[in-house]
Amino acid sequence: MSFQIRFKMMTAKAASAAMAALLLASQTPGFAGSVSAAQAEQVTEAAPGENEQLDMTSNDVPEGAKISSKQASENILKLFPMLKKATITSAQFDPNNRFPPLEYKTWDIGFQITEGNHSMGFNASVHAGTGEVLSVHMPSDLLDKQLSDSEVKLTKDEVEEQAVAFLYKAIPGLKEDAYATLGDLYQTAGQQSLFGRTEYQFAYQLKHDGLLSEAETVYISVDQSGLVTGYSRMTTAAEYPSSKPAVPAEKARQQFEEQFDVELAYIKKNSLSSKQGQQYYLGYMPKDSSMVPLEANTLERFNAMTGKAITEDTVQQDKPLKGSAAAFVPANGQRLNAKQAENLVKKNFDIPEGYKLDYSQLNKGSYWSPNNQVWSLSWSNRNANMSYMFMRDISAQVDATTGQIYSYSLYQRMSPDAAEEKLAEEKEGKSVTRTQAEKLAIHSVIALVPDATEQFKLSSVLEVEDARTFIFQRYLNGIAVKDDLVQVQVLKDGTISEFYANLAATPEQLPASKEPAISYEEAKAAYLEEFKLVLAYSRYGGHGTSSGQVTPSGINLAYMPTRDDKSIYGSYEVLDANTGEWMSLYSTSSTAVQAAPSDIAGHVAEEAILNMNKHGVLIPDEQGRVFPDRVITRGDWFNYLARAVNPNLDLYYTVNGNDKLYADITAESPYYPAVRTLIDQRWLAGNDPEVNLNPQEEMTREELAVLLVRILRYEKLAGFYTLPSDLPNLVDANAVTNKGAVSLSMKLGLLPSIEGRFMPARKVTVAEAAQVLELLAQLQGKTDTFMTGSRLY
Template identity: 20%
Template sequence: MKKWSVAVGSSILALSLLATTAEASTSVQQKDERIPILVALNENDVSKEQLIKKLKEILPETFSSYKDSDFQMSSMSHHYVGDDVTRYELMFNKMVDKKTTSGSVTFAGDNLDLESFYFQPGNMKDAMFPGKVTSEEAQKIAESFMKKIAKGNDFVINSDVPSYYSTRVLTEPISYNYSFVRAENGVPIQDNMILVSVLGDGQIQSIYQTVNGNKRLAFEDKASMISSQEAINKFKDNVQLELQYQINYNFNSGEPYVQLVYQPVTTMIGLHATSNKWYTLSGLTETVPTQSKLERVATAPLKPMSPITLEQAKEIAKKLTNKDAGEGKFTIDSAFESERNGQAIISISYSYHVGNSSFGSSIDFNKNTGELINYSDFSSYQSHLSNEEQPKVPKLAKDKVLNIALEAVKEFAPSTLHDYSKPTIDPYYDEQSGTHHVTFPKIKNGLIVNGDNLSVTVGDDGQVKSYYRSAYEIDEWPDASSAIEKTKATETFKEALSTKLVYSRTGNTNPEEAYKLVYIPTVKGQEYYHIDAQTGQIVNGFVNGGQDQLSITHPTAEKELNYLIQAGAIEVKDVSQFNADAAITKGQALKTILKSLTYFYYDDYNQTSEKPMSFDNIDPKHPLYQVVESASAIGILKPGQESFNPDEKITREELSVWFIRTLGLEQAAQHSDIYNVAYADKDKISAQYKGYVALSQAMGLQKLQQSNFNPTSEVTYADLAVSIIQLAYEIADKRQSRMYY
């Protein structure tokens, strides 16, 4: 039987499409995940052949050559709590030219609607940089595909959602991501979306849709709306900005960082277009909904930090999760330690089994403080497995919800609770699940930390259903005194303020209720925004600004250089001063190689003074310390066998050594006597580098220059950019052939 684990740590955030609510408020509501219920298939269910036929109808160009034996069907179907639509999963795996093509697809309902799809090609070279299709061509492919699966519905591309997941790692294929929103009467429906990803070679890589099944939905009539200008004027008259910290995520480095921002403090989502009332998570209101003032939950730690062991964590997990299982069986499936965001984490995975069905999750602890990071109580969902009738429980009063949530955070975060404020907005209530969502925002230097909070979900039965805390370790916080005046930020905000009409059901407590017409505020045409309080500029929170906007020209390596610069692999502060033909230092070359070929994260957890530095001149305070330690760990550098001066320029023969080590071919390169090269300047190659140079040149990583290798010539930024593309192709090819990991 297949085990199912729900990753609570990646809980779905109940964000409205409106970013002023999502970003401005620390009240980003954390909603319970959809809990998958697994059910064993029987002979009367859908067959593998039916799923294969359906897939080939949708993507004939991709799967026409696949045989039935290339597919495997999951022995379990699944549905979700509160959603009885049955899903069937089909996996595929096919060897082509000794390379594996694989993926999966999920079909939903009696009509086997395509719900999700993922495709990993066997030969990725055509999809890798620079790719065979442009972003515009990929969009046309995505739009053409949408016509196949839209089923007569009107979908429009959502230009407000940036394609920020497109890879910038050279060893992986380029992917262009597009979001399509279903429209009714020309108005986009917020929660009806289909995400389509197109590979750089034009193949569909993935699909995921959140469309509300086949049920005919009700929509509010457009006959008696206020005008968009009336909505804009009302938004402008009620703008209230507040200085906050904003935690953002650098998609190139994988590191969180903090900005000082101005955000609207209102908790409204928008303006109801037919009643002219404010539209909120809790419904409609005449008055502008605002947050309460910050008030710390505690003035000091309630308990000192107390590290826990793996066994202690397992015992706590049992107490939290092993509720009365009734006919079911409770099992702890695994317990292990890991590192995340600089923290030592203990994870406990568990599951419930009733008959032929099962579901589960995991609980995470901070090993060094003993505090809980995330937890979900799924014991009440056992009734969905055993078909028990759930008695209707009346809605719990707000004051009781807040008291229960407060006691929970005192129990789960006693040593750090003084860093958090009491809730600044009312709990969000989900009537369908009977749960209240309460958020305790973090406070730093007297300001809300947007994106870091404690979240508690309380059921109408008075039980804590889930708990989650962000887990960031951030040392650098901007000084609030560096912010521009609020009046200036407000003026900038008002000048850029506009609006967009959407259909929304957020805040509707009745799932059968019609979608409402709502004007949501936009800034510079974007729904995701804040004002950088230090520069005064309006920023899209989902665009990784800075280097990804830079562009240079070069006669031979323009595409390669711009790709690496925009990815952050080559750091450029001033384009006008950047010389791509200048020699690159060993430190910069090493950083570029790591950032180009891997998602560069170096976790310095447990890097204590007991662990020797790889090189004496690169201590933990050195800006290249993480780069050097990572390069040493994967074998590019050899501590103890060589020195490393980050400020020296790197030569072509030295670069060949790094390339060959990266490919894991050093042992072959060390047998220099077996290589007979015909370069005009072969005698200038250092004896210890001869094998590396021969392999690097033969594999096309470094090309000859008028029959010369020029081993002692210094490598330029442009040289490295061109060579590293070829290195990426080799790595990807070996990885697909299972020769490189």
């Protein structure tokens, strides 16, 4: 379903697992991995007379496991022989450090890499029942060395061949028709950066008994040299039902067509754009209830989160908001201080006794409020029962200008083996009905969200064991706004444990006309023509809630709607209501830069500009132009360089409201994210609020040479080149002030001479900047300092 239920997880997710979440991946035992006879080697060799390091693994097989820790470590080393250079530091059976807990037993093997006084620790996991490796992510120390040593640069197709080969190696006995590819996940997550390792992550949906299974997914990361850098196998212990449906496909299709419906919606053109730069288009989307899987034996529509049949009272059909609560009125005065923000939260939510505000910070630049400042607040009770891991924490976000509360969360972070203390026990005997909970949720939305009764309707309700989550959809001009919603979670005792409001769209971002070129009937017919029903296994449950509970997990045999009969994830495209084209629902900045700039054909720097466009360094304007011969400013160069490190630079950053990096680089500056990135990389000198950086000044070739030397860490070396004779082949050597910087830039091929002259005062153009950045990228791995460490974002 398209609800964005914000269940919280205790364990930090790796980047690949975050991508997996977009595909609703889950966890299940699969094929047994074979046990390798290889012995784990130790990094540290004992010097004569010293005690050898103890082997942390053994051949013991504990109760509940079918393999030993030594077998588990050998299986890891078989897939990743480079880890023989690491030391095994721990072997833990069934570690109790995850929430929600896994449904099966695992071995967690700890590794460490040591170089001098520097060490890095990391873990890998193996299924203790099947012996199959479940997750390994190579440490950056090893990968950076591999990048420096390798001259290989494979194409994306060649990289994918390596991923497929590894898939068969990781799952012995896997048949060719036993999986389906989900492609390169980075295609929906932004560009590969120009600097650093080029890495691709591929996903594969596995089959059970010949049917695709939502519970069986593999993620493989491979870099441009063909090295597998990460592996993750999502699996579960839930029992599979029979693969033979009681209801034939024809009858399921008939019911699907009878229940299918679409609605007009405002949809973001670019899901990764900042709120300020976001634009929307009109599209037809299936209604949530239309894309719900059909249980293959009963044809009941069931909730993908709980596995329970969907009833009329859970799908509210856009119920208007009615209540006696006073409507939200924004503050109309001076900026709120931390105490005033705290009082607003206490006025609207029940802060339990004993909780004290222990953190407050004023931030600017958040997605919610790019033009205002926002208070981030948190409360904790350090006297709470120690069965809570870190106690129960409360957090909130409050707009310091308007007083609007964007989020509130009461989060019970309990350790899995601790005695579960429920809020219901603290308020013994108190319980609210569904109607009472709905009334509480509607009351909070009216009181806390601007224009709530005019813009929001109750669209659905999700019920789990201990809570109900009410989802409110936003409408503008009578049209739904995709992803603009409010969620309110009410516990069974009547406590509001979570409130979350996302109001991204503004009237000026919406298309001028609200009348679609394609009619409702045409859109519905187009969907029915395109969409198929695929018989597959659907996973549900296994999620941790903010109240500390875990939803039961299981597997259903289901007919699942999709546009591609080789995939069970077919609901991520929508129909443009004016062009009739199928659009990616979660399109990103990567799609925006794939088209070549419109004004570079035949330009001498065309190839370099195309490469910068591919990596998100150069962003064309709305007409597709980059103006290759335009002179750039220092600020332009800072932005190019920072995007070369992080192409999604403009999307995710937060700053302190009073932060000032330089006298002319404050939190409001359009160059702030780039300058902060370059300071973190040590490519600019440390911030100094009393010094001007002058980002508006046009960049000269000599200034660029100085900045390049800074990036390469050759400032001191450049100091040895101070004479005109250090630039023997330049007619204008006497005109160069920073002879060392110019000399090194020329020797490295970054800034070549022009007809025997360097022309230090000549201004740098967009095209020249693109060429320099491409040459700089080619130096990776060829110098002692440039991009040899892990990136900082």
